[in-house]
Amino acid sequence: MNKDFVDHFWADDYFNCMVADFCSEWDVLCPHFYLSGYNGIFIMKIFGKHVISAPESKISVLSQIINRGYDLYEPGLLQTLLADSFDCYIGPAWIAYPGDENPFRSRGCAKNVLQLITEFSRQQGLIPQYRTLRSNAPAIKAALDCGYTEYASHISIRLR
Numbered sequence: 759m760n761k762d763f764v765d766h767f768w769a770d771d772y773f774n775c776m777v778a779d780f781c782s783e784w785d786v787l788c789p790h791f792y793l794s795g796y797n798g799i800f801i802m803k804i805f806g807k808h809v810i811s812a813p814e815s816k817i818s819v820l821s822q823i824i825n826r827g828y829d830l831y832e833p834g835l836l837q838t839l840l841a842d843s844f845d846c847y848i849g850p851a852w853i854a855y856p857g858d859e860n861p862f863r864s865r866g867c868a869k870n871v872l873q874l875i876t877e878f879s880r881q882q883g884l885i886p887q888y889r890t891l892r893s894n895a896p897a898i899k900a901a902l903d904c905g906y907t908e909y910a911s912h913i914s915i916r917l918r
């Protein structure tokens with residue numbers, strides 16, 4: 759995995775922030791960039807900090823809770839804060855990328871398919887990304903067994 763490439767994808771293309779923001783001691787709140795037009799909030803936890811993409815209309819209300827020690831993955835907190843505009847909590851999900859080494863073990867259908875997709879993606883010059891709900895332990899195990907390493911986690915809040 760080219761970690762710099764992945765970091766720059768999330769920072770430059772997805773959140774429109776700086777890679778250094780991921781290592782900052784502060785949470786980062788950004789108006790939607792990649793998610794422009796999405797009526798929801800995307801919160802990624804990386805290196806213990808939250809990076810948040812939200813519609814312009816929610817920036818003010820979200821700025822009231824960031825960097826105050828709250829667990830932004832707590833559904834009740836966001837449901838209370840967003841009140842009538844809260845519709846659905848999705849996640850947390852697990853985001854991973856394959857490591858530089860490929861310790862494929864060739865056991866099980868999920869692993870075999872993941873190995874083929876990973877190899878095909880790399881041959882195309884792409885960096886494959888693996889996402890699943892954090893509660894899906896067998897899928898996470900398959901990814902780990904195929905050489906993927908956790909990059910971050912995220913939740914999404916669908917708004918009304």
